[in-house]
Amino acid sequence: MEDTGMDADVVIAGAGPTGLMLACELRLAGADVVVVEQLAQRTGESRAGGIHSRTLEVLDQRGVLDRFLAEGAPQPVGHFSALYLDFDESESRHPYPLMILQSAIERLLEEWATELGVRVRRSSEVSGIHQDETGVRVELGTADTAPATLRARYLVGCDGGRSTVRKLSGIDFPGTEATMTALIGDVELPDLPEDYVWVRRTPSGDYSAIAFEPGWYRVITSEYDRVVDRDEPVTLEQLRESLVRVAGSDFGMHSPRWISRFNDAARQAAQYRKGRVLLAGDAAHIHFPAGGQGLNMGVQDAVNLGWKLASVVLGRAPESLLDSYHAERHPVGERVLHNTRAQSALARPGAATDALREVFGSLMVFDDVNRHLRHMLTALDIRYPVDGDHLLAGRRVPDADLKTPDGATRVHELLHAARPVLLDLRGSAEVAAVAAGWSDRVDLVGARSEDDFWPVPAVGEIPAPAALLIRPDGHVAWASTTDTPPDTAALRTSLTTWFGPARQG
Numbered sequence: 001m002e003d004t005g006m007d008a009d010v011v012i013a014g015a016g017p018t019g020l021m022l023a024c025e026l027r028l029a030g031a032d033v034v035v036v037e038q039l040a041q042r043t044g045e046s047r048a049g050g051i052h053s054r055t056l057e058v059l060d061q062r063g064v065l066d067r068f069l070a071e072g073a074p075q076p077v078g079h080f081s082a083l084y085l086d087f088d089e090s091e092s093r094h095p096y097p098l099m100i101l102q103s104a105i106e107r108l109l110e111e112w113a114t115e116l117g118v119r120v121r122r123s124s125e126v127s128g129i130h131q132d133e134t135g136v137r138v139e140l141g142t143a144d145t146a147p148a149t150l151r152a153r154y155l156v157g158c159d160g161g162r163s164t165v166r167k168l169s170g171i172d173f174p175g176t177e178a179t180m181t182a183l184i185g186d187v188e189l190p191d192l193p194e195d196y197v198w199v200r201r202t203p204s205g206d207y208s209a210i211a212f213e214p215g216w217y218r219v220i221t222s223e224y225d226r227v228v229d230r231d232e233p234v235t236l237e238q239l240r241e242s243l244v245r246v247a248g249s250d251f252g253m254h255s256p257r258w259i260s261r262f263n264d265a266a267r268q269a270a271q272y273r274k275g276r277v278l279l280a281g282d283a284a285h286i287h288f289p290a291g292g293q294g295l296n297m298g299v300q301d302a303v304n305l306g307w308k309l310a311s312v313v314l315g316r317a318p319e320s321l322l323d324s325y326h327a328e329r330h331p332v333g334e335r336v337l338h339n340t341r342a343q344s345a346l347a348r349p350g351a352a353t354d355a356l357r358e359v360f361g362s363l364m365v366f367d368d369v370n371r372h373l374r375h376m377l378t379a380l381d382i383r384y385p386v387d388g389d390h391l392l393a394g395r396r397v398p399d400a401d402l403k404t405p406d407g408a409t410r411v412h413e414l415l416h417a418a419r420p421v422l423l424d425l426r427g428s429a430e431v432a433a434v435a436a437g438w439s440d441r442v443d444l445v446g447a448r449s450e451d452d453f454w455p456v457p458a459v460g461e462i463p464a465p466a467a468l469l470i471r472p473d474g475h476v477a478w479a480s481t482t483d484t485p486p487d488t489a490a491l492r493t494s495l496t497t498w499f500g501p502a503r504q505g
């Protein structure tokens with residue numbers, strides 16, 4: 001990079017899934033990135049157990065999905081508080097949750113980041129932050145490591161639920177306290193009955209055991225109205241005692257690989273941006289991990305923020321573009337906190353909850369209810385508040401089959417380079433004339449849709465559009481129908497809003 005006194009355009013704190021995904025997005029868009037991670041090496045802790053349809057699509061949009069599919073196992077159903085959710089093949093090319101451990105996700109993301117030229121600096125803990133008009137000075141170091149500083153235009157805290165970046169920036173983290181305690185461990189369980197299925201509720205709480213590898217189980221016990229200090233160390237003995245309390249047996253548990261504790265505290269950062277500091281992933285929101293949404297949401301925060309931040313640091317768009325990150329992603333986080341609180345309430349033991357679950361379960365057999373919850377968990381229905389009343393405006397673009405002069409392709413394949421795409425399905429001269437002003441930043445693609453109707457989750461089948469402007473995150477910024485000429489003024493406004501002013505001349 002040119003000598004600006006900066007060590008990088010962006011420093012990212014934390015090499016978890018969010019930080020690594022953000023680093024890849026920034027690199028793809030041409031920004032220079034350093035990821036600083038406090039740990040000397042990846043922990044290998046299993047943590048999250050899967051990814052949902054929209055995250056699978058996001059990885060597909062970048063051409064790296066096959067790496068994840070090769071290590072994961074598609075599941076036939078999802079769940080809302082352990083009540084089954086069906087999937088619908090017409091809604092996504094990936095209508096399933098993919099079971100894959102977080103440790104594998106992090107390894108694959110880090111490999112990809114390294115290929116893209118991201119610098120990951122380990123044993124580097126953020127301990128101080130100083131913002132000024134042109135950048136952020138990030139202090140690194142602990143009692144055990146030599147102090148160092150990095151200077152960048154922006155700092156993004158992807159440093160998890162206890163985010164130092166969030167605390168040092170003075171960003172509030174309001175929400176609700178924990179009301180329960182869950183213990184989790186990767187252990188061997190030789191005496192688990194052969195007819196055991198996944199999760200069981202008992203009068204003392206609930207427990208689950210999922211085999212990720214032959215012989216190895218991830219066991220989770222949840223005990224309600226029992227709150228333990230999160231900093232208290234966790235032992236195999238505690239997990240064993242908890243399993244005996246909840247299940248009546250420890251099923252011969254032994255050889256722990258990893259044991260941890262979590263709870264249902266739900267909090268969200270009041271601001272996702274404060275000047276030159278931004279937050280993403282668990283640093284911006286924590287909640288009960290019901291339905292497996294946290295990692296997914298972090299990856300999607302990263303995909304929303306990456307292209308915007310790159311455009312700003314590379315001088316292609318005004319700084320105000322960054323405000324749309326909070327405007328678009330804060331409500332998404334709010335909805336997840338809300339649904340995980342509901343899932344936690346549905347999981348509590350007792351006759352009243354049993355009855356509530358039965359009623360709720362009886363509603364879930366209705367397609368509309370099942371679909372509504374499925375869209376919420378998979379995040380396929382997210383609609384950002386962009387201008388325009390086309391049914392696609394603000395939604396994620398369906399992955400329709402296309403024919404281009406070069407052959408067959410799909411909409412999501414057009415997004416591999418993480419560049420905006422103006423997809424013209426009717427060969428419109430007006431659209432091409434407008435596109436010329438942004439040809440350095442926006443790819444104009446002429447194609448024909450193979451389908452007359454496109455499926456849009458939460459809407460239904462809609463006629464294929466005539467043209468659409470797709471942001472690098474796969475959301476539609478502007479679209480036109482086949483019945484009326486394209487509104488080129490609206491297209492110009494949209495291009496300017498998201499990708500900066502047209503080229504001079």
Ligand SMILES: Cc1cc2nc3c(=O)[nH]c(=O)nc-3n(C[C@H](O)[C@H](O)[C@H](O)COP(=O)(O)OP(=O)(O)OC[C@H]3O[C@@H](n4cnc5c(N)ncnc54)[C@H](O)[C@@H]3O)c2cc1C
Nearest residue numbers: 014016017018038048049126160281282292293294295296
């Ligand atoms: C039991 C359980 C099951 C779950 N299951 C799912 C699931 O199935 N699907 C799902 O989507 N989510 C799930 N989650 C949630 C998921 O694990 C988190 O949402 C995800 O890890 C968040 O990723 P992140 O990158 O934002 O933060 P983290 O994974 O917490 O990464 C933060 C990184 O920042 C580093 N760091 C921290 N402080 C500093 C500092 N000061 N300086 C430098 N580095 C620092 C940390 O070492 C860490 O590497 C589950 C969580 C739990 C506990």
